[in-house]
Amino acid sequence: MKAKAGIVLPMAMLALVLSGCAGGGDDRETRVPEAGYVVVKTEAVPLFSELAGRTAAFETSEVRPQVSGIIKARQFAEGGMVGAGQTLYQIDxxxxxxxxxxxxxxxxxxxxxxxxxxxxxxxxxxxxxxxxxxxxxxxxxxxxxxxxxxxxxxxxxxxxxxxxxxxFTSVPAPIAGRIGRSLVTTGALVTANQTQALATIQRLDPIFVDIQQSSTELLALRRSLASGGATPSSAEVRLKLEDGSDYPLPGRLEFSEVTVNQSTGAVTLRARFPNPSGLLLPGMYVRASLSQMTAQNAMLVPQQGVSRDPTGKATVVLVGPDDKAVSRPIVADRTVGDAWLVTAGLKAGDRVIVEGLGRIKQGEKVKPVPAGSKAAPAATGRGAGS
The missing domain is CATH 1.10.287.470 (Helix hairpin bin)
Structure with a gap:
């Protein structure tokens, strides 16, 4: 019995050693981390800005008398719609x-x-x-x-x-639109040259939105367009209302002022929006999203693939020669949706790693796979032994 025990023990140890050697090859294979990458390509990217603005009536008319006399009757409902030429007041x-x-x-x-x-x-x-x-x-x-x-x-x-x-004793509406409250009553004396309006009419469909843009941003925009790296975009504008909801109808940029407001340092851009339901009222605060230029030959990198050092400089990790991880500094000053707009440091065809960065070290060999693909299941000890 002692002799048998002496034989069994070395055999068991030999089996463990052989098993460890066989498993060591699998461990070396699994130590190569997978790197999910995206291939950088150049494309035309519209660059959007979100600017503050306020709505303004498309047309505004203050109703005033052109002859003097006593108001005999008011012939409209306050706050209602009136048509052009409709009689509003009757003077004696x-x-x-x-x-x-x-x-x-x-x-x-x-x-x-x-x-x-x-x-x-x-x-x-x-x-x-x-x-x-x-x-x-x-x-x-x-x-x-x-x-x-x-x-x-x-x-x-x-x-x-x-x-x-x-x-002129019948005071008409100069324009069609929504009329406000009457500032005079029946029996009031009005004169041809008075400064006080009898009422105010506003046309709200369409409606204007006056957008404020800093002169610094406008200067940078014009320089980008002059350099040839960007082209003017479409004049479409989208609105976000005060409660955070999106206005469903798009508008178009009409023009920009030619002077800078000395008190605010801003230039006014005016956009025109359809307002068939009357949802937009004059004086409302809105946020306008518009693209004033389109960057040509631009490169976008998902945000999770860009890291920054304590000084704020941006870097990415590429799949380099021999499938080794290579860190490279880039210039990325603004975001476009969920990606960074890269203006320097990359070229078309570069493979930027966006998945598995936590397991990858500089200069280490990686297993590149397209981002979003499923990782291969790891081999188990039981499967390796079988």
């Missing part, structure tokens, strides 16, 4: 009707005087030719006829002015 027309009647009478009188003066001049003309009457008498008669004719034109103009003033 009595004095203006009388002025029209007086102008009509003056015109009739001028026409009668002209008729008599012209007939006299016509009678004097043949008599003056045969010297039956003095030529001066004919000249005076002709001048009187022409004065009477001018008086008719003057009376007609006065009649037209009187009719216009009478028409």
């Amino acid at each position: 027309p009595s004095l203006y009707r009388a002025a029209v009647s007086q102008a009509e009478a003056n015109l009739a009188n001028a026409q009668a005087v002209y008729g008599a003066a012209k007939a006299r001049a016509d009678r004097y003309r043949p008599l003056a030719e045969i010297e039956a009457v003095a030529k001066q008498d004919y000249t005076d008669a002709l001048a009187a006829a022409r004065q009477a004719e001018a008086a008719i034109a003057q009376s007609r103009a006065q009649l037209e002015a009187a009719r216009i003033n009478l028409r």
Whole structure:
């Protein structure tokens, strides 16, 4: 029994040694970490900016009287929609009707005087030719006829002015839109030259959004466009409302101011948005997202593949020659969605490691696999022994 035990023990130890040697090869294979990579490529990338802005009415009109008088009636609902030309207020027309009647009478009188003066001049003309009457008498008669004719034109103009003033007693809406509250009541005295408006009308569909952009950003934009590395983008603008929700309809950039506001150092950009439901009201604070330029030959790297040192410099890890991990500094100053926009340090075709970075060391050999692919299952001891 002792001899058998002495034989079994060395055999067991030999089996363990052989098993350890066989397993050592698998461990060396599994020590090569997998590196999920993406291949860098160049593409045209629109660069978006989010800027603050406020809404402004597309058209605004302050309703004022053009004649003086007492307000007899208000003919609109406050806060409602009014059409262009719709009567809003009625001013007492009595004095203006009388002025029209007086102008009509003056015109009739001028026409009668002209008729008599012209007939006299016509009678004097043949008599003056045969010297039956003095030529001066004919000249005076002709001048009187022409004065009477001018008086008719003057009376007609006065009649037209009187009719216009009478028409102005009905105060119309200059534009179509939503009218605010009335600032005068029935019985109030209004004058033609008053500064106070009777009411204000605003057209809200479409509506403007005035966006503020710093002159520094505008200068950088123009330099980028001048360098040829970027091209102007489309003028489409999207809005985010005060409650954080997105406005469903896109707008378009109309123009930018040519001067910088000295107090804010900003330039105003104006965008135009459809507003059929009236959701946007004048004075609302919004955030506008717009792309003013498109970067040509740009390279995007997922954010998880970019790390920064304590000084803020960005680096990436590449799959280098012989599948070894190589660290490389890059220039990445802004994000585009979930990726960094790389402007220097990479070239098309580089393989940037974005998965498994925690298991990879500089200069170490890696097993490159496309990012997002499933890792191969590790071999178990039981499978290796079988």
